Amino acid sequence: FHIGCMHMIPVIIRRGAWMLIAATLVARSSERISLNGQWQFRIDETRDGVAQGWAAKIPAGVKTVNVPHTWNIGEYADHEGTAWYFRSFPMPALSGAQRVELQFDATFYRSRVWLNGADLGSHEGGHTAYWFDITPHFRTNNLLVVELNNQPGPATIPGFAMSLRDGDNVWYDWWHYGGIVRDVFLRTSDPVMIRRQQ
Numbered sequence: 001f002h003i004g005c006m007h008m009i010p011v012i013i014r015r016g017a018w019m020l021i022a023a024t025l026v027a028r029s030s031e032r033i034s035l036n037g038q039w040q041f042r043i044d045e046t047r048d049g050v051a052q053g054w055a056a057k058i059p060a061g062v063k064t065v066n067v068p069h070t071w072n073i074g075e076y077a078d079h080e081g082t083a084w085y086f087r088s089f090p091m092p093a094l095s096g097a098q099r100v101e102l103q104f105d106a107t108f109y110r111s112r113v114w115l116n117g118a119d120l121g122s123h124e125g126g127h128t129a130y131w132f133d134i135t136p137h138f139r140t141n142n143l144l145v146v147e148l149n150n151q152p153g154p155a156t157i158p159g160f161a162m163s164l165r166d167g168d169n170v171w172y173d174w175w176h177y178g179g180i181v182r183d184v185f186l187r188t189s190d191p192v193m194i195r196r197q198q
Helices: 003-028 159-164
Strands: 032-034 038-045 063-067 082-090 097-104 110-115 118-124 130-133 139-147 184-189
Touching: 063 082, 097 110, 118 130
Parallel strands: none
Antiparallel strands: 032 184, 038 063, 038 082, 082 139, 097 130, 097 184, 110 118, 110 139
8 A cells, every 4th residue: 555545545535424424315305105095086988077177176976996096897897988086185294495206106098197286297108107296286285186098099008909900899818907006106305316327
């Protein structure tokens, strides 16, 4: 060991300590809040829920279901089309400039999401996670609304197989379960975060 390298030891120690402190802060700055459990649910046979204002208000005729959930078991086993989910929850406790994301681990198949009447966006794909930054839309009491459609078509999976035959009567050895089929949760974080590092 060369004596000339001695001056580097405090720098290396300081860098190592800083990395350890930073890692600890990152670990403490994120919290996951589950939104699984009881939601309100309603089939939308006529697909006019948006026109009737369901994005901002729970309609009459809803049923209580437990998320994760699929409507293709039980009463609505054969339903292909649109259905809605509604969940009320209080504002999480935030400190400083923390941000909040809403994450869905999977919904089938096309989704559109609102929080307190604000259109957060949409997603297509039944087996992929997606999220929204919902920090600007929080209130003391919140209403989360999800519209889902599981109807296959020529441009969807598995509907693409329809283009391989004449007519629309194509049999699949697979079922497109509609619903919020995996976990839903809020994630709080500091203003700066690293996502999907590799």
